Amino acid sequence: MKKIIVFAALLISVCGHAQTDRFTTAMKKNLALFDSSKTTADYQALSAAFERIGDAEKTQWLPYYYAGLALTSAGWTDSKLDKDANAEKIKAFCDKADALAKDDVDRSEILAVRNMATTQQMLVDPQSRWMSYGQEGAGYLQKGKQLNPNNPRLYYLEGAGVFGTPEQFGGGKAKAKPILQKAVDLYKAEQPKTLYPDWGKKEAEDMLAQCQ
Amino acid sequence: MRRLMILALVTIAMGILSPAGQAQVVISGKVNDNKGKPIPGASVALKDTYDGALVDSSGNFRFTTTEKGEFILAITNVGYKSYEEKLVIGSEAITRSIQLKEELSELKAVTVISGSFAAGDAKRAATVLTSLDVLTVGGGNADITAAVRTLPGAQQVGEQEGLFVRGGAGYETKQFIDGTLVNNPYGTSIPDMATRGRFSPTLFKGTVFTTGGYSALYGQALSAALILESIDLPDQSTATLSVSPIILGGGFQQLAKNKKSSWGVNYNYVNLIAYFNLVRQTPDYFRMPAFHDADANFRVRTKSGGMIKYYTTFSAGRLGLRRPDIDSAALKDAFGLTNYNWYNNLSWRENLGNGWKMNLGLSYSTNKDNLSQELQNKDNQQQWLTGMPWEAKNFMIHNRQELSQVKAVFEKKLFGISAIRFGSEYMHGYNRSSYNNILSELTENFAAAFAETDIYVTNDLAAKIGGRYEYSSIISRSNIAPRVSVAYKVGNGAQLSAAYGIFYQKPENTQLVYTQDLGYTRATHYILTYQKTTNERIFRAETFYKQYDDLVKTVAVSNTYNTFNNDGGGYARGIEFFWRDKKSIRNFDYWVSYSLLDTKRDYLNYPTELRPNFAARHTASLVMKRFFVDMKTGFNFTYSFATGRPYYQFLYNGSGNKYTIGDQGKTKEFHNLGFSMNYVPSLGKPNAKVFWVLVASVTNVLGYDPVFGYNYSYNGLRKEPIGLPAKRFYFIGAFFSWGVDRTQDAINNNL
Numbered sequence: 001m002k003k004i005i006v007f008a009a010l011l012i013s014v015c016g017h018a019q020t021d022r023f024t025t026a027m028k029k030n031l032a033l034f035d036s037s038k039t040t041a042d043y044q045a046l047s048a049a050f051e052r053i054g055d056a057e058k059t060q061w062l063p064y065y066y067a068g069l070a071l072t073s074a075g076w077t078d079s080k081l082d083k084d085a086n087a088e089k090i091k092a093f094c095d096k097a098d099a100l101a102k103d104d105v106d107r108s109e110i111l112a113v114r115n116m117a118t119t120q121q122m123l124v125d126p127q128s129r130w131m132s133y134g135q136e137g138a139g140y141l142q143k144g145k146q147l148n149p150n151n152p153r154l155y156y157l158e159g160a161g162v163f164g165t166p167e168q169f170g171g172g173k174a175k176a177k178p179i180l181q182k183a184v185d186l187y188k189a190e191q192p193k194t195l196y197p198d199w200g201k202k203e204a205e206d207m208l209a210q211c212q
Numbered sequence: 213m214r215r216l217m218i219l220a221l222v223t224i225a226m227g228i229l230s231p232a233g234q235a236q237v238v239i240s241g242k243v244n245d246n247k248g249k250p251i252p253g254a255s256v257a258l259k260d261t262y263d264g265a266l267v268d269s270s271g272n273f274r275f276t277t278t279e280k281g282e283f284i285l286a287i288t289n290v291g292y293k294s295y296e297e298k299l300v301i302g303s304e305a306i307t308r309s310i311q312l313k314e315e316l317s318e319l320k321a322v323t324v325i326s327g328s329f330a331a332g333d334a335k336r337a338a339t340v341l342t343s344l345d346v347l348t349v350g351g352g353n354a355d356i357t358a359a360v361r362t363l364p365g366a367q368q369v370g371e372q373e374g375l376f377v378r379g380g381a382g383y384e385t386k387q388f389i390d391g392t393l394v395n396n397p398y399g400t401s402i403p404d405m406a407t408r409g410r411f412s413p414t415l416f417k418g419t420v421f422t423t424g425g426y427s428a429l430y431g432q433a434l435s436a437a438l439i440l441e442s443i444d445l446p447d448q449s450t451a452t453l454s455v456s457p458i459i460l461g462g463g464f465q466q467l468a469k470n471k472k473s474s475w476g477v478n479y480n481y482v483n484l485i486a487y488f489n490l491v492r493q494t495p496d497y498f499r500m501p502a503f504h505d506a507d508a509n510f511r512v513r514t515k516s517g518g519m520i521k522y523y524t525t526f527s528a529g530r531l532g533l534r535r536p537d538i539d540s541a542a543l544k545d546a547f548g549l550t551n552y553n554w555y556n557n558l559s560w561r562e563n564l565g566n567g568w569k570m571n572l573g574l575s576y577s578t579n580k581d582n583l584s585q586e587l588q589n590k591d592n593q594q595q596w597l598t599g600m601p602w603e604a605k606n607f608m609i610h611n612r613q614e615l616s617q618v619k620a621v622f623e624k625k626l627f628g629i630s631a632i633r634f635g636s637e638y639m640h641g642y643n644r645s646s647y648n649n650i651l652s653e654l655t656e657n658f659a660a661a662f663a664e665t666d667i668y669v670t671n672d673l674a675a676k677i678g679g680r681y682e683y684s685s686i687i688s689r690s691n692i693a694p695r696v697s698v699a700y701k702v703g704n705g706a707q708l709s710a711a712y713g714i715f716y717q718k719p720e721n722t723q724l725v726y727t728q729d730l731g732y733t734r735a736t737h738y739i740l741t742y743q744k745t746t747n748e749r750i751f752r753a754e755t756f757y758k759q760y761d762d763l764v765k766t767v768a769v770s771n772t773y774n775t776f777n778n779d780g781g782g783y784a785r786g787i788e789f790f791w792r793d794k795k796s797i798r799n800f801d802y803w804v805s806y807s808l809l810d811t812k813r814d815y816l817n818y819p820t821e822l823r824p825n826f827a828a829r830h831t832a833s834l835v836m837k838r839f840f841v842d843m844k845t846g847f848n849f850t851y852s853f854a855t856g857r858p859y860y861q862f863l864y865n866g867s868g869n870k871y872t873i874g875d876q877g878k879t880k881e882f883h884n885l886g887f888s889m890n891y892v893p894s895l896g897k898p899n900a901k902v903f904w905v906l907v908a909s910v911t912n913v914l915g916y917d918p919v920f921g922y923n924y925s926y927n928g929l930r931k932e933p934i935g936l937p938a939k940r941f942y943f944i945g946a947f948f949s950w951g952v953d954r955t956q957d958a959i960n961n962n963l
Binding site: 026041044045048049051052053055056085089125127131135166169 | 253255257259260261262263264265266268269290447748794839841
């Protein structure tokens with residue numbers, strides 16, 4: 001009988017692992033889809049898939065994080081997308097992720113997504129929106145760096161912003177270079193946990209190369 | 213037994229561990245709205261599982277699941293009520309056709325726009341002009357009225373201040389700040405010249421220009437209302453300095469550390485002596501225009517997110533100018549003006565909870581004018597001649613106007629997003645006027661009560677129904693004015709709307725001084741609007757009909773004395789178009805407006821129904837703005853055009869209390885090209901300590917000589933065209949600010 005109990009206990013713990021494995025498997029499967037997604041519909045479907053995982057799991061912040069991240073990808077690529085409506089959805093996912101985030105490192109990742117959503121809103125009409133959305137976006141980066149000074153994505157986003165701003169407005173390659181260098185250094189040092197965000201390394205390296 | 217148990221457990225374990233081994237079931241179907249249209253992007257999910265899909269563009273969805281048993285199928289989409297259904301999943305494929313019910317939402321719902329141009333609120337799609345736009349109109353010289361004049365419905369009247377809207381006179385358009393009426397929105401009238409508005413555009417975050425059919429919350433404007441909403445808290449503390457040959461000014465704005473309150477002061481000194489010595493003016497200024505303007509404000513955010521705002525401005529100014537007298541070749545008229553104006557506005561906006569909102573407004577203003585005219589000879593010595601017209605050429609006028617006002621508006625959310633607003637206002641006005649020491653006084657107690665409801669039938673159909681009751685003690689009469697407007701969404705970003713309303717306005721004080729046995733003048737508006745808005749473009753077409761009743765008519769008693777009655781009337785009808793495009797060319801923004809106006813009115817001393825002398829049949833404007841980042845410079849052009857306006861000479865025929873037309877005609881066409889540029893050297897130096905902008909502008913670049921009308925000599929034998937005091941107005945100035953990077957603001961404020 002003892003053996004049975006031990007076996008049952010073992011089985012339950014295996015089942016528990018199975019549950020976790022199911023989560024990891026589903027997450028990995030969907031994360032792989034980031035590379036094959038092209039259209040807004042692809043990214044929205046991907047975002048919805050992450051949202052379903054998040055809704056089913058109830059305690060994981062990463063699914064909501066990626067649900068938001070997938071929508072920012074649509075925001076960068078689709079010029080016709082309603083950026084305000086898209087950003088509103090992204091920020092709602094960020095709120096959900098924030099509520100479940102375990103530490104400041106997690107929260108600093110979420111702030112990177114908020115920054116991108118806000119930047120996309122700003123780009124709708126930079127001349128009149130720069131004052132409000134520009135400040136909001138910069139605030140997210142600043143707060144994110146306070147929470148985790150070693151988050152390379154925040155430096156990459158900051159550097160990309162400076163890179164894309166005309167020199168007359170205080171941007172340009174020369175000013176972007178040290179920030180992107182810092183991002184690349186941090187990417188090299190980074191050892192992301194399973195399923196944790198690791199995006200942006202190649203983009204940061206390419207952009208840094210353009211600054212040389 | 214033991215074996216059996218282990219076997220059972222292993223089987224269960226296998227079942228859990230290898231879902232792939234199980235058969236997949238296809239769940240598919242269609243999701244439509246209540247009109248049968250697909251809802252692409254709606255989310256379909258099997259609750260508490262990872263399985264689901266999004267609805268595609270033709271309304272279909274399809275996904276597979278390995279789950280078995282009872283689950284909930286949930287369908288959600290923004291703007292629709294969520295749908296849930298219990299499914300028992302076995303081995304058979306499941307198909308469902310589901311209809312989602314639309315949810316009323318402020319984001320999706322149509323807003324009634326008939327007759328109104330909302331300018332300012334940058335986030336709203338219906339925005340026509342933002343406050344930034346109002347300020348970068350080429351040649352507009354930072355005057356709100358000048359910017360609004362580029363919109364359809366407003367006339368290009370250059371010889372007097374005010375907005376002449378759709379066949380209405382300037383005094384038939386009223387201005388409101390944070391809900392309360394502004395008694396003296398412009399500088400005191402100077403004969404044959406347009407004065408500027410008193411309020412800087414930077415004070416306001418929102419401007420709504422209603423060309424008719426406006427809300428029951430406002431009254432006493434026959435034609436139109438310019439509704440201004442002041443800004444809340446500033447972004448950061450700043451100090452500013454303005455330097456120009458005309459203006460010297462400075463200001464300070466302090467935002468509290470907790471960003472919950474702020475206060476500020478500004479002072480400007482305007483003196484045109486240097487400018488007028490450089491740029492010749494037609495009138496001979498014996499007293500150069502000079503003004504002191506000072507203002508102060510405080511703003512506090514309340515605990516529940518409301519705002520308390522106070523704004524006060526004081527100005528003192530004087531000028532004196534001499535022009536040839538029309539009745540004699542040798543004599544001159546010397547006109548002098550001294551003005552003091554003090555304006556105060558206190559408002560309190562609060563969320564009371566339970567869907568209740570409150571807006572309280574208090575305002576007090578006083579305005580004092582000392583006007584004088586002397587008939588002078590060639591040596592500028594005063595002449596006293598007897599008989600007409602000479603007797604009327606020397607005068608002294610002292611005017612004092614006071615207005616105290618309180619207004620309360622309450623709003624309550626009803627079912628869905630519908631709402632009701634109601635409230636009342638009370639005004640106490642005092643006017644004291646002395647003409648050559650003959651004193652007249654008027655005291656007015658005016659009260660109004662109003663209610664208005666926004667009803668959303670669906671997201672596509674909305675109505676605003678309201679009414680207004682008013683009582684004026686000075687004429688001892690009351691009125692009830694109904695207002696109705698309806699909007700229907702006809703496509704993505706497109707709407708068709710209609711408005712109807714009755715608008716009353718009491719006679720002017722200059723008329724009430726003679727007789728108080730007068731009633732309200734009345735206008736009935738009918739407006740039909742089509743508007744299509746996309747992200748960066750807007751097209752709007754509007755047609756209207758207005759019926760005027762009981763307009764004030766002048767009844768001649770003798771050559772020099774008259775009284776008034778309400779026997780006038782008239783109509784106005786027309787069609788207007790507006791197109792704005794910020795998208796087609798990068799960094800280039802333009803708008804075009806066109807108005808066709810057919811109007812006649814019988815009022816004042818018009819012998820019969822005539823096209824009024826301020827109404828042109830065709831009016832058009834083209835506004836263009838382009839910013840060149842490389843040059844750190846923006847260039848703005850505004851071109852305005854109007855066909856000729858009629859002019860009349862009315863003569864008293866000496867009997868029958870009637871006037872006749874002595875002479876009439878049509879002026880030549882009106883053209884004006886305005887230009888401004890702004891150079892922003894601090895652009896791109898976000899860490900600089902001081903930010904500055906250089907602004908240059910010129911009106912009437914092409915030097916066109918407009919004729920707004922004619923002045924007639926007393927005997928009717930001579931007529932003189934009314935034109936501009938100088939062909940062009942030039943401005944150059946530098947604006948500095950310390951604190952946050954406010955270059956963008958500075959450009960805007962001073963164009």
